[in-house]
Amino acid sequence: MGLKEQITEDMKAAMRAKEAAKLGTIRLITAAMKQKEVDERVELDDAMVLAIIDKMVKQRKDSISQFEAGGRQDLADIEKAELAILTTYMPAGLSEDEIKAEVQAAVAATGAGGPQDMGKVMGVLKPKLAGRADMTAVSALVKAALTKA
Secondary structure, X not given: OOHHHHHHHHHHHHHHHOOHHHHHHHHHHHHHHHHHHHXXXXXXXXXXXXXXXXXXXXXXXXXXXHHXXXXXXXXXXXXXHHHHHHHXXXXXXXXXXXXXXXHHHHXXXXXXOOHHHHHHHHHHHHHHHOOOXXXXXXXXXXXXXXXXX
């Protein structure tokens, strides 16, 4: 079963169980998926669905920090609940050691010699690590690896 089908099944289960918070979050995911399909006239595969969910996760994290900075813990708690549901659809994250190993392998594979080759290395890493690692942290590791090289 693909990720898209799993989300649909989870939505049905949430309706039956009358889990309003989970149902609302899943409906946000399905709305974003349908929007992407209509806008780009494509059938979404698992990678595209993961990209949508990853974007929603980033939005929730940003919202949580903004709400907490503004003293709105009530709204931050709602975002945290949505974030918890969204992360259940993301693949297991990689440890920092695994990410470093991937960065080293990508640097070696591309033959990158300095910071000017960062785009090449990130181009190799992005499809491998998308949804499994914070790409901002990966970018920082790549930059550190290339400045040492």
